[in-house]
Amino acid sequence: MTTPQLVVHRDKELMAQAAAARLITRIVDAQASRGSASVVLTGGRNGNGVLAALAAAPARDAIDWSRLDLWWGDERFLPEGDPERNVTQARAALLDSVPVDPKRVHAMPASDGPWGGDVEAAAEAYAEELARAAAPENHGPVPEFDVLMLGVGPDTHVASLFPEHPGVRETERTVIGVHGSPKPPPTRISLTLPAIRSAREVWLLAAGEDKANAVAMALSGAGEIQAPAAGAYGRARTLWLLDTAAAARLPKSLYPPASA
Ligand SMILES: O=C1O[C@H](COP(=O)(O)O)[C@@H](O)[C@H](O)[C@H]1O
Numbered sequence: 101m102t103t104p105q106l107v108v109h110r111d112k113e114l115m116a117q118a119a120a121a122r123l124i125t126r127i128v129d130a131q132a133s134r135g136s137a138s139v140v141l142t143g144g145r146n147g148n149g150v151l152a153a154l155a156a157a158p159a160r161d162a163i164d165w166s167r168l169d170l171w172w173g174d175e176r177f178l179p180e181g182d183p184e185r186n187v188t189q190a191r192a193a194l195l196d197s198v199p200v201d202p203k204r205v206h207a208m209p210a211s212d213g214p215w216g217g218d219v220e221a222a223a224e225a226y227a228e229e230l231a232r233a234a235a236p237e238n239h240g241p242v243p244e245f246d247v248l249m250l251g252v253g254p255d256t257h258v259a260s261l262f263p264e265h266p267g268v269r270e271t272e273r274t275v276i277g278v279h280g281s282p283k284p285p286p287t288r289i290s291l292t293l294p295a296i297r298s299a300r301e302v303w304l305l306a307a308g309e310d311k312a313n314a315v316a317m318a319l320s321g322a323g324e325i326q327a328p329a330a331g332a333y334g335r336a337r338t339l340w341l342l343d344t345a346a347a348a349r350l351p352k353s354l355y356p357p358a359s360a
Contacts, residue, residue, distance in 0.1 A: 102338045104304075104319060106354065108347045112149060112307030115343045119305065120153035122341075123247060126301070127163050130246045137246045138169040138233075140291070142259070143176070143186030144251030146305040151193035165199045169233070169243070173250055174259035174290040175208035177219050177277075184285065185210065206233075208289045219277035223289045227275040230295070240298055242274050248299035248334065252306040253283065256314040256327040260290035267292065268328045293324060293331045302334035307343040315342060316349035 109115040123139070130137035141147060154160055176184050183189070187207040195205065206229060209215055209222035231241040238244045250258040260278045261268045267276050267290055274295035278288040296302060306315050317327050319340070324331025332338070347355060 102333050102336065104333070104338045104340050106319075106340045106342060106347070106350075108342045108344055108355070110344060112146070112343045112345075113153075115305070115307045115341055116146070116149035116153040117157070119150045119249075119303065119341050120157050121159065122303075123150065123154060123249075124157065124159050124162060126247050127168060131164055131167055136167040136169065138171065138243050140171045140173050140245050140248035140299065141186070141190055142173050142249045142251045142305065143189060144253070144305075146307050147186075147249060147251045148189050148193045149307070150249065150305065151190055151195075155194045155197050160198065163198075166201045166204075168200065169204045169206065170195075170200065171206045171230070171245065172208050173248065173296070174261075174278075174288055176285050177209075177211045177222065177287040177289055178285060179212040180210040182210075211287070219279070219287050219289060223273075223275045223277040226289060227273060230274055238298070240274075240294075242295050242298050244335070245299040245301075247301045247303060248296060249303045249305060250296070250329070250332055252304050252311055252314055252318070252329045254310045254314050255282070256318050256322070256329045257283070258304065258329045258332050259296065260288035261293065261328040263326050263328060268325055268331070270294070293328070296332050297334070299334045301337040301339065302332050303339045303341055304329060304332060305341050306346040309345040309348065311346040312349040315340070315346050316351070319354055320351060
């Protein structure tokens with residue numbers, strides 16, 4: 101487990117811009133050293149904010165978009181093109197305006213896709229897609245993602261792993277179908293904590309005062325069953341990217357100097 105590092109920005113706009121700048125550097129470095137990069141995207145307000153900031157950043161052209169694999173941490177199990185799907189929102193925020201290779205955009209299945217409404221089969225298919233992409237040196241059935249981003253929900257959920265829900269207790273599978281999500285829609289697909297923890301870097305995004313309790317709880321020693329965000333960490337680095345509102349209830353001992 102890597103110790104969380106905290107970066108606190110003035111407000112959510114600056115947090116999104118700084119995270120986008122950090123992501124560009126990380127992708128460019130990975131492409132320079134290994135030829136390609138892989139990133140896991142998140143849904144939610146903060147995740148989409150980072151994608152919109154990336155779309156607006158002139159330095160986005162430093163990325164070779166044709167050598168980037170994009171995956172998702174979770175998805176709302178809805179028909180293709182539904183405005184509530186995380187991939188639909190990511191396309192609008194960024195993907196429609198950059199030259200990504202469609203074969204390397206690994207969206208989670210939709211509810212009108214090849215598995216119809218069978219979310220378990222859809223989750224299994226995504227697990228197989230991840231396993232096919234994993235290299236022998238990746239220590240398991242998922243690729244070692246360069247960066248895996250997670251929005252932190254006001255209830256401490258990450259991806260579609262909710263407090264006390266069965267998904268947060270999963271230790272074997274890498275991808276699960278989620279039933280009865282407390283946040284709509286009720287049916288979802290999610291990476292599990294073991295899959296999340298296979299990433300090289302995990303970045304948790306939280307901006308806004310509605311995230312302050314969740315951030316304080318997850319970083320103050322809560323267990324991952326009660327606070328799934330507490331169980332999300334990377335092999336090499338765990339980074340919490342916050343704004344001052346989301347960091348407001350952190351114990352003084354954890355609060356880092358303001359970065360900007
Ligand atoms: O439903 C979801 O919510 C979380 C957090 O969203 P936010 O709007 O509160 O930031 C998100 O991370 C997840 O991907 C998404 O499916």
